[in-house]
Amino acid sequence: MKIKCNFCNGKCIKNGLQSNGNQRYKCCVCKKRQQIEYSYNAYKKDINQEIVLFTREGLGIRSTARILKISATTLLKGIVSIARNITKPIISKGKTYKVDELCTYIRHKKNG
Known part of the structure; x- marks a missing residue:
């Protein structure tokens, strides 16, 4: 069975086991x-793709995290990386x- 790299589509070879017993592969x-x-x-x-779909549909952070069965913090990090x-x-x-969305500017509060 030939394994392709998820990052560069290169050839992968076996490279030990994970702590949970799953086979680990290394890209050449x-x-x-x-x-x-x-x-x-x-x-x-x-x-x-599912995060983008649920965000477009208007689901909140917690409900999206619950449906995808991931933590809300991980979901927020995913949204930030997608936005970048x-x-x-x-x-x-x-x-x-024509502008379809309302663009807002949020600035940092100053102490004092």
Whole structure:
């Protein structure tokens, strides 16, 4: 059975066992280690797509975490990492644009 790397799609070879007894694999290209199947839901491949879907549908943090069976803290970290990967759109001068979402600015409170 040939295992492909989740990060670079390179070839993986066996590399010992995890503490829970699962086989661990190491990528020959990027040298990262991974498992075929993870016991914790936050490590599943399609979890980010589900987070985006539930966020678009308007679910809250706690209800999304409960449905996905992950902690709320892990969900928040996932949302932040997804948001960092979003590229800003190119806005040209002299064109008209429609805004679908309300954009708010939150600033830090000063002590004193």
